Amino acid sequence: MPTSPLRRDFLWGVSTSAYQVEGAAHEDGRGPSIWDTRCRTKGGVVDGSNGDVAADHYHRYAEDIALMKDLGVGAYRFSVAWPRVLPRGRDVVNEAGLDFYDRLIDGLLAAGIEPWLTLYHWDLPQALEDQGGWTNRDCAGWFADYAVLVARRYGDRVKRFATFNEFSVFTLFGYAINWAAPGVTDGPSHLRAIHHVNLAHGAGVDVLRSLVPGALIGAIHNRQQVLPEHGRPENEEAAALLDEHWNLAFPDPQILGYYPPRLARAIEPYVQAGDMARICRPTDWFGLNHYGPIFAKADPDTTWGFGWGEAPSGSPDYGVGWPVFPDAFRDELLRLTRRYRLPVYITENGCGGSEDAPDATGQVNDPHRITYLRLYNQAMMDAIRGGGDVRGYFVWSLLDNFEWGSGYTQRFGLVHVDFATGQRTPKASARWYAERIRAQKEERTRA
Ligand code: FCB
Numbered sequence: 001m002p003t004s005p006l007r008r009d010f011l012w013g014v015s016t017s018a019y020q021v022e023g024a025a026h027e028d029g030r031g032p033s034i035w036d037t038r039c040r041t042k043g044g045v046v047d048g049s050n051g052d053v054a055a056d057h058y059h060r061y062a063e064d065i066a067l068m069k070d071l072g073v074g075a076y077r078f079s080v081a082w083p084r085v086l087p088r089g090r091d092v093v094n095e096a097g098l099d100f101y102d103r104l105i106d107g108l109l110a111a112g113i114e115p116w117l118t119l120y121h122w123d124l125p126q127a128l129e130d131q132g133g134w135t136n137r138d139c140a141g142w143f144a145d146y147a148v149l150v151a152r153r154y155g156d157r158v159k160r161f162a163t164f165n166e167f168s169v170f171t172l173f174g175y176a177i178n179w180a181a182p183g184v185t186d187g188p189s190h191l192r193a194i195h196h197v198n199l200a201h202g203a204g205v206d207v208l209r210s211l212v213p214g215a216l217i218g219a220i221h222n223r224q225q226v227l228p229e230h231g232r233p234e235n236e237e238a239a240a241l242l243d244e245h246w247n248l249a250f251p252d253p254q255i256l257g258y259y260p261p262r263l264a265r266a267i268e269p270y271v272q273a274g275d276m277a278r279i280c281r282p283t284d285w286f287g288l289n290h291y292g293p294i295f296a297k298a299d300p301d302t303t304w305g306f307g308w309g310e311a312p313s314g315s316p317d318y319g320v321g322w323p324v325f326p327d328a329f330r331d332e333l334l335r336l337t338r339r340y341r342l343p344v345y346i347t348e349n350g351c352g353g354s355e356d357a358p359d360a361t362g363q364v365n366d367p368h369r370i371t372y373l374r375l376y377n378q379a380m381m382d383a384i385r386g387g388g389d390v391r392g393y394f395v396w397s398l399l400d401n402f403e404w405g406s407g408y409t410q411r412f413g414l415v416h417v418d419f420a421t422g423q424r425t426p427k428a429s430a431r432w433y434a435e436r437i438r439a440q441k442e443e444r445t446r447a
Pocket of ligand 1: 017165166348403404
């Protein structure tokens with residue numbers, strides 16, 4: 001058997017986000033977020049559900065830490081809910097909300113699991129949205145003030161910070177396509193949101209750097225190769241434009257200091273003197289969320305003239321329900337290492353499923369997820385052998401949870417959650433992951 005190319009300190013983890021798992025939406029002073037609003041908007045979520053209870057992580061976090069311990073992970077990536085700690089987004093602090101993350105962080109540290117804290121995983125306080133949200137340039141300053149609160153409160157125990165999760169997903173889907181909150185479809189609003197979120201990232205990095213000694217600061221980007229849907233020549237330009245929006249609009253200005261060419265022209269009216277230097281701040285690591293490639297087609301009826309295309313028929317899917325292309329993952333990891341020259345952590349990778357359920361004996365068998373994770377882990381190892389600087393891997397997700405616009409119709413967890421009772425049952429994939437981690441640790445001890 002070839003020896004593992006993983007570093008000795010390679011980090012295995014699991015990821016969640018606040019709105020998707022916490023629940024307790026109306027408890028202990030939490031304020032509403034734009035996702036509470038979207039869930040109550042007709043058509044906002046396919047099954048008409050919401051995150052009011054979700055996986056009830058707010059109350060069951062100790063049980064969830066024990067599940068992580070059983071997996072053997074070294075890190076837990078979670079997000080702080082901005083409206084839980086600042087119910088109106090600014091000014092008035094909610095101590096009870098802050099206390100929750102104290103308990104969570106202390107519990108993780110006691111279990112030997114490193115807390116990885118994401119400041120923003122899509123749940124903007126509704127009170128800030130009412131003042132224009134990300135389309136308002138002031139939102140960057142509101143975000144920086146929120147970062148100060150988090151840094152001062154947790155910076156003695158948390159050293160790993162991500163400013164944002166998947167910049168391009170929440171801005172593109174939230175302001176151009178209406179697949180996410182706040183559900184706007186307007187080009188200028190979208191361009192403003194992109195630029196202001198980039199400014200907020202830069203301001204957040206500065207806050208963390210100045211207030212948290214020894215902080216290791218990164219940002220989490222979704223990057224997926226964009227391929228033109230087969231058939232029409234105009235799909236090529238659609239793919240090139242979607243690539244700028246999806247893959248480049250945030251990491252390029254943040255790490256390289258410039259917007260990609262098509263976007264740079266469009267965004268110019270919103271850029272003020274000194275902005276690019278405010279956005280481009282040194283960071284310590286690159287967080288990659290990756291699931292599979294995406295396909296673009298020209299569609300004149302959309303905000304930017306591109307839409308989501310179909311994968312070629314016959315693409316391998318292994319029962320996952322979407323095309324599975326581990327080679328695209330390997331290539332992405334290599335591309336990232338070359339382009340941005342930062343250590344890469346895979347902060348999300350995993351696979352959904354609508355069928356996961358306990359069988360007659362109470363076991364949850366999810367062979368499709370094991371196949372997916374195995375193939376993607378293999379691709380990661382190939383990337384590392386080829387020179388990719390990959391330092392860690394986090395599965396999305398620890399728990400079945402509220403999957404945004406898909407509500408509770410898609411289960412991404414290694415652990416099954418009965419949403420009626422909150423009961424947790426580790427799936428077969430959880431055992432696979434625990435074994436993967438154990439084998440790697442054993443190999444490390446032998447080496
Ligand atoms: C990513 C999100 C995460 C989850 C997974 C399935 O785009 O960051 O919250 O919804 O997809």
